[in-house]
Amino acid sequence: MKIAYFSPMxxxxxxxADYSALLLPALxxxxxxxxxxxGAKRPPRDADLAVYHLGNNPDxxxxxxxxLRRTPGLVVLHDFVLHHLVAGVTIGRxxxxxxxxxxxxEHGVVGRxxxxxxxxxxxxxxxxARPEEFPLAGEVLGLATGLVVHSRYVAERARAAGxxxxxxxxxxxxxxxxxxxxxxxxxxxxLGAFGNVNASKRxxxxxEAFARVRAEHPGARLLLVGATSPGFDLDRRLQRLGLPADGxxxxxxxxxxxxxxxxxxxxxxxxxxxPTMGETSGTVIRALTLGxxxxxxxxxxxxxxxxxxxxxxxxGDREVDDLTAALRLLAERPDARAAMEASARRLAAGPHExxxxxxxxxxxxxxxxxxxxxxxxxxxxxxxxxxAVGIAPGTPEASEIARRLSEVELGx
Amino acid sequence: xxVAVLRPQVPFARGGVEIFTDELVEELRVRGHDADLVSVxxxxxxxxxxxxxxxxxxxxxLEEADGRRIDVVVATKFPSYVVRHREKRVWLVHQFRQxxxxxxxxxxxxxPSPEERALRxxxxxxxxxxxGEATRLFATSANVAGRLERSxxxxxxxxxxxxxxxxxxxASSQGFVLSASRLDRAKRIDLLLExxxxxxxxxxxxxxxxxDRMRLEELARARGLDGRARFEGxxxxxxxxxxxxxxxxxxxxxxxxxxxxxxxxxxxxxxxxITTTDAGGPLDVVHDGRTGLVVDPDAASVARAAxxxxxxxxxxxxxxxxxxxxxxxxxxxxxxxRLLS
Numbered sequence: 001m002k003i004a005y006f007s008p009m010x011x012x013x014x015x016x017a018d019y020s021a022l023l024l025p026a027l028x029x030x031x032x033x034x035x036x037x038x039g040a041k042r043p044p045r046d047a048d049l050a051v052y053h054l055g056n057n058p059d060x061x062x063x064x065x066x067x068l069r070r071t072p073g074l075v076v077l078h079d080f081v082l083h084h085l086v087a088g089v090t091i092g093r094x095x096x097x098x099x100x101x102x103x104x105x106e107h108g109v110v111g112r113x114x115x116x117x118x119x120x121x122x123x124x125x126x127x128x129a130r131p132e133e134f135p136l137a138g139e140v141l142g143l144a145t146g147l148v149v150h151s152r153y154v155a156e157r158a159r160a161a162g163x164x165x166x167x168x169x170x171x172x173x174x175x176x177x178x179x180x181x182x183x184x185x186x187x188x189x190x191l192g193a194f195g196n197v198n199a200s201k202r203x204x205x206x207x208e209a210f211a212r213v214r215a216e217h218p219g220a221r222l223l224l225v226g227a228t229s230p231g232f233d234l235d236r237r238l239q240r241l242g243l244p245a246d247g248x249x250x251x252x253x254x255x256x257x258x259x260x261x262x263x264x265x266x267x268x269x270x271x272x273x274x275p276t277m278g279e280t281s282g283t284v285i286r287a288l289t290l291g292x293x294x295x296x297x298x299x300x301x302x303x304x305x306x307x308x309x310x311x312x313x314x315x316g317d318r319e320v321d322d323l324t325a326a327l328r329l330l331a332e333r334p335d336a337r338a339a340m341e342a343s344a345r346r347l348a349a350g351p352h353e354x355x356x357x358x359x360x361x362x363x364x365x366x367x368x369x370x371x372x373x374x375x376x377x378x379x380x381x382x383x384x385x386x387x388a389v390g391i392a393p394g395t396p397e398a399s400e401i402a403r404r405l406s407e408v409e410l411g412x
Numbered sequence: 413x414x415v416a417v418l419r420p421q422v423p424f425a426r427g428g429v430e431i432f433t434d435e436l437v438e439e440l441r442v443r444g445h446d447a448d449l450v451s452v453x454x455x456x457x458x459x460x461x462x463x464x465x466x467x468x469x470x471x472x473x474l475e476e477a478d479g480r481r482i483d484v485v486v487a488t489k490f491p492s493y494v495v496r497h498r499e500k501r502v503w504l505v506h507q508f509r510q511x512x513x514x515x516x517x518x519x520x521x522x523x524p525s526p527e528e529r530a531l532r533x534x535x536x537x538x539x540x541x542x543x544g545e546a547t548r549l550f551a552t553s554a555n556v557a558g559r560l561e562r563s564x565x566x567x568x569x570x571x572x573x574x575x576x577x578x579x580x581x582x583a584s585s586q587g588f589v590l591s592a593s594r595l596d597r598a599k600r601i602d603l604l605l606e607x608x609x610x611x612x613x614x615x616x617x618x619x620x621x622x623x624d625r626m627r628l629e630e631l632a633r634a635r636g637l638d639g640r641a642r643f644e645g646x647x648x649x650x651x652x653x654x655x656x657x658x659x660x661x662x663x664x665x666x667x668x669x670x671x672x673x674x675x676x677x678x679x680x681x682x683x684x685x686i687t688t689t690d691a692g693g694p695l696d697v698v699h700d701g702r703t704g705l706v707v708d709p710d711a712a713s714v715a716r717a718a719x720x721x722x723x724x725x726x727x728x729x730x731x732x733x734x735x736x737x738x739x740x741x742x743x744x745x746x747x748x749x750r751l752l753s
Contacts (some may be wrong), residue, residue, distance in 0.1 A: 001524060001525070001526050001529050033691040043647075048526045049526070189451055208585060363533045363536065366526065366529035366530050366533050367530050367531070367533045367534070367537075369524070369526035369529065369530060370526035370527040370528070370529055370530030370531070371530040371533075371534070373527045373528060373530070374460055374463070374530045374531050374534050377459060378460050378463050378464055378467070381460060381461075381464040382464055382467060385464075401471070404467070404470045404471055404496075405467065407468075407470070407496070407541070408467070408470055408538050408541050408542060409534075409537055409538070409541055410467060410534070410538070
């Protein structure tokens with residue numbers, strides 16, 4: 001059985017490219033996979049199933065959405081909010097009408113009016129200001145013959161949006177321990193936050209909480225790794241909080257080896273996010289591999305992390321207070337950090353283990369490719385037998401049979 | 413307690429599961445339970461027949477029989493555990509192995525087409541759903557429990573069952589190796605024949621019957637084993653007990669076996685077992701240098717093990733005695749006590 005695999009791939013700077021690079025060798029132990037060349041419009045003729053990896057980044061996924069429009073197939077939905085992607089393939093291609101239509105299709109006349117506001121620059125881009133309210137996942141859900149998702153959060157939203165096909169919830173695979181030595185960064189303790197430095201990563205709140213913790217623990221340092229988003233003035237914020245320069249360690253975009261070295265050096269990993277697009281965080285998964293205690297936002301996929309690996313902080317009035325308390329607890333309790341480390345490693349080696357995840361993905365692909373034929377055969381056989389003993393469609397007996405089939409997920 | 417023991421039936425075939433379930437019903441009755449066997453024919457081919465025949469179990473209503481409530485059902489192997497019951501206990505002998513570890517081997521069933529791949533996955537999903545409904549889940553060996561955990565994520569308690577009732581006894585070795593497994597390819601009796609071909613001093617008695625018998629007899633002829641490999645076919649329980657009692661060792665080396673009564677029968681006759689590193693379930697009780705010899709799955713290793721045990725009777729006897737101590741622990745009292753607790 002052959003799978004046509006549409007995904008960004010390294011060296012593209014994309015978390016989903018990293019994900020596919022990790023997964024593919026393990027997946028190929030189960031199924032024949034052909035990675036489709038970037039920009040291809042259709043799957044190869046001999047493919048039994050097309051699998052489309054879709055996320056919110058239009059640069060990485062615009063061409064994949066185009067291909068999905070031509071040939072429906074199984075979608076691995078990495079983000080539930082696809083507004084930025086839709087904007088990219090409409091407004092980004094000078095197709096303002098396409099954006100208006102997309103907003104109207106999913107959010108009615110109000111959606112169309114709001115879209116006009118965005119096009120006229122009277123409203124800030126909705127994909128930045130109100131993405132969770134306007135996810136724009138409807139078109140993709142309409143084209144998908146089945147879904148693979150990484151979280152209950154995305155599965156539930158897809159169902160709530162009316163998707164009726166099969167949804168396979170399969171954890172994000174964990175990277176194997178890379179065996180890279182920790183960077184030499186002196187701190188007691190060292191906190192790390194990885195990814196773009198901006199408001200949606202809750203960096204303002206993190207800086208404020210860290211300033212409070214550092215007042216009590218002068219040896220603590222905060223490592224921020226990732227590009228600073230335009231308009232986010234980090235230096236001014238540090239000045240305002242009175243954080244001395246030696247309290248913050250700053251690195252921009254780093255390569256994979258450096259990333260692991262920096263993560264390994266941290267005592268505490270902070271993975272905050274709001275709003276969430278429904279995404280899974282690749283750096284949080286890496287932190288699990290390394291057994292790092294986590295502090296995360298209590299939202300989306302992050303909420304589904306087990307309580308023994310992550311302290312969760314809600315967004316709201318008490319966010320900075322709660323974040324401070326979580327950081328303080330981990331800074332002062334090496335025993336708690338050690339317990340969380342063991343749990344994190346167990347999680348990475350268990351549900352997130354690469355081989356197990358690849359097996360589940362292969363199962364989802366195989367069912368997507370041949371499951372309908374199996375269901376049809378089963379239904380034909382069972383209904384034929386029922387009819388032969390006089391059980392007619394619509395009778396209570398037929399309903400009973402249908403219920404029993406449904407209980408064991410047979411017959412579609 | 414009213415207990416229904418559930419067993420799929422392959423018409424005209426009888427093996428370890430049939431013996432096990434028949435004896436379970438009898439032992440339940442001996443202990444005062446109102447027990448009966450519920451059997452449904454099973455044919456797993458062609459195509460989706462594996463699912464539709466399994467689905468027959470789902471349509472059964474075993475909540476009561478003849479107006480009297482059935483307290484517990486005990487399902488044993490695929491697909492009997494697809495049944496619905498408020499107190500469904502599963503004593504798992506094995507899943508549908510063609511959908512798991514046998515897939516892609518000579519013993520597999522599902523081809524490479526998308527439909528057959530999906531069919532295999534549907535069997536796995538059926539397992540996850542049906543076994544997940546069980547109120548208690550037991551497996552006959554650590555091997556079966558391990559496969560279950562790996563394939564479905566479900567944890568089972570290991571609960572071995574005693575072997576068939578025979579007039580077990582022990583006597584002096586007459587120097588031959590005994591094989592009492594059903595004659596089918598997965599039991600790997602050809603390995604024993606090849607071992608005999610390598611060492612002209614070895615002798616074996618092969619009892620039981622099965623689909624591989626003609627091929628094995630032909631192999632024995634081709635290797636010139638006439639007289640040294642004796643095929644006795646099905647034998648009486650008395651004769652089987654006598655062979656166990658007088659052999660030098662019992663050969664039991666199936667490929668990744670679920671449970672395997674062979675070692676227990678050997679041990680109750682105080683005889684050591686020769687098995688292989690890839691035998692699966694037997695490795696729960698056959699421990700190298702303690703209750704038998706565990707060797708690489710090749711003819712030379714089996715030949716060396718058989719010759720060694722014949723030449724070292726005191727060691728062989730001590731292995732057999734140690735094995736008997738293990739087998740004596742596996743009683744119906746204990747098994748049924750846990751099963752119904």
